[in-house]
Amino acid sequence: MSQPFRTAPTAKRPSAASAWRALAAALRRWIDTSVAPVPEGAAGDRIDWLRAVPFIAMHLGCLAVVWVGASPVAVGMAVALYALRMFALTGFYHRYFSHRTFQASRAVQFVFAVIGAACGQRGPLWWAAHHRNHHRLADTEGDPHSPRHRGFWWSHAGWFLTPRAFATDWSRIPDLARFPELRWLDRFDTVVPLVLALALFGLGQGLSHWAPGLGTDGWQMLVWGFFISTTVLFHATVTINSLAHRFGRRRYDTRDDSRNNAWLALITFGEGWHNNHHFFPGSARQGFRWWELDITYLGLRLLALLGLVHGLKPVPAWVIAKGAGPVVVDHKNKD
Numbered sequence: 001m002s003q004p005f006r007t008a009p010t011a012k013r014p015s016a017a018s019a020w021r022a023l024a025a026a027l028r029r030w031i032d033t034s035v036a037p038v039p040e041g042a043a044g045d046r047i048d049w050l051r052a053v054p055f056i057a058m059h060l061g062c063l064a065v066v067w068v069g070a071s072p073v074a075v076g077m078a079v080a081l082y083a084l085r086m087f088a089l090t091g092f093y094h095r096y097f098s099h100r101t102f103q104a105s106r107a108v109q110f111v112f113a114v115i116g117a118a119c120g121q122r123g124p125l126w127w128a129a130h131h132r133n134h135h136r137l138a139d140t141e142g143d144p145h146s147p148r149h150r151g152f153w154w155s156h157a158g159w160f161l162t163p164r165a166f167a168t169d170w171s172r173i174p175d176l177a178r179f180p181e182l183r184w185l186d187r188f189d190t191v192v193p194l195v196l197a198l199a200l201f202g203l204g205q206g207l208s209h210w211a212p213g214l215g216t217d218g219w220q221m222l223v224w225g226f227f228i229s230t231t232v233l234f235h236a237t238v239t240i241n242s243l244a245h246r247f248g249r250r251r252y253d254t255r256d257d258s259r260n261n262a263w264l265a266l267i268t269f270g271e272g273w274h275n276n277h278h279f280f281p282g283s284a285r286q287g288f289r290w291w292e293l294d295i296t297y298l299g300l301r302l303l304a305l306l307g308l309v310h311g312l313k314p315v316p317a318w319v320i321a322k323g324a325g326p327v328v329v330d331h332k333n334k335d
């Protein structure tokens with residue numbers, strides 16, 4: 001596979017022209033995911049630091065809070081955007097696109113796909129394809145992000161930054177790939193987050209002008225509403241890949257290491273009931289007992305009441321009955 005940004009082995013040092021070409025190639029890959037081939041062999045599984053620059057910049061942007069300070073409206077915006085986008089991720093990227101546990105119109109699916117894309121966790125097709133592979137190969141060598149094989153940091157964030165992980169496995173998502181608007185979101189997956197960042201900056205500048213009593217401005221709104229909210233959202237989401245396959249209880253004796261973890265369920269709006277979910281991924285609900293708080297499921301029921309979604313698939317009685325036995329506490333990963 002050609003790598004235009006690499007110099008030939010015989011070259012003594014990169015020329016200015018090749019350095020510019022490397023930068024141009026990286027810039028294109030940040031914007032247009034269709035121009036990023038996966039290198040052969042182990043190179044496909046090494047972190048692509050150049051391409052990871054926007055991800056790293058998102059983290060560094062949080063540090064600017066020491067200059068911009070805080071205000072109730074900026075912190076409130078960060079919390080609201082966390083909640084809205086977490087719901088779009090868990091309700092739609094996960095339970096709708098990846099598992100088809102309910103139905104929605106093309107317009108509703110697109111609106112929530114756009115909100116999900118604002119999370120900076122790539123497009124809905126990319127997300128669903130990786131997640132379907134996770135279920136198919138959970139905690140085997142082929143799992144894209146198993147802590148069993150490559151440890152915590154790999155399962156948490158490392159895998160996300162490799163050329164192999166940047167690619168979308170189209171063979172897993174024929175049902176979703178037929179929508180051109182979803183393919184567009186997937187190809188240009190940085191556009192929606194960029195628009196959100198610009199909108200927050202513009203809103204903050206507007207508020208500083210029209211409502212100075214709120215004590216905010218464009219930079220503060222950008223740092224809280226975009227950088228901090230999106231970074232926290234990312235790490236909360238991927239705890240399900242890393243911590244929910246390590247810490248918690250196993251109600252069901254699944255082939256993987258998935259766990260039920262109430263703390264993770266709280267911050268991810270219900271995704272922490274991960275052992276339930278691995279045992280039966282086909283229901284819109286992941287908290288199987290009345291006390292297993294599943295905020296996303298409550299939100300989906302509200303959308304169903306409003307007529308925006310329908311056909312929420314329930315948890316079958318046999319699944320509940322099977323989980324009523326003694327809790328499985330063995331740790332399959334002790335080897």
Ligand SMILES: [Zn+2]
Nearest residue numbers: 134240258274
């Ligand atoms: Zn899992």
Ligand SMILES: [Zn+2]
Nearest residue numbers: 131135277281
């Ligand atoms: Zn799943």
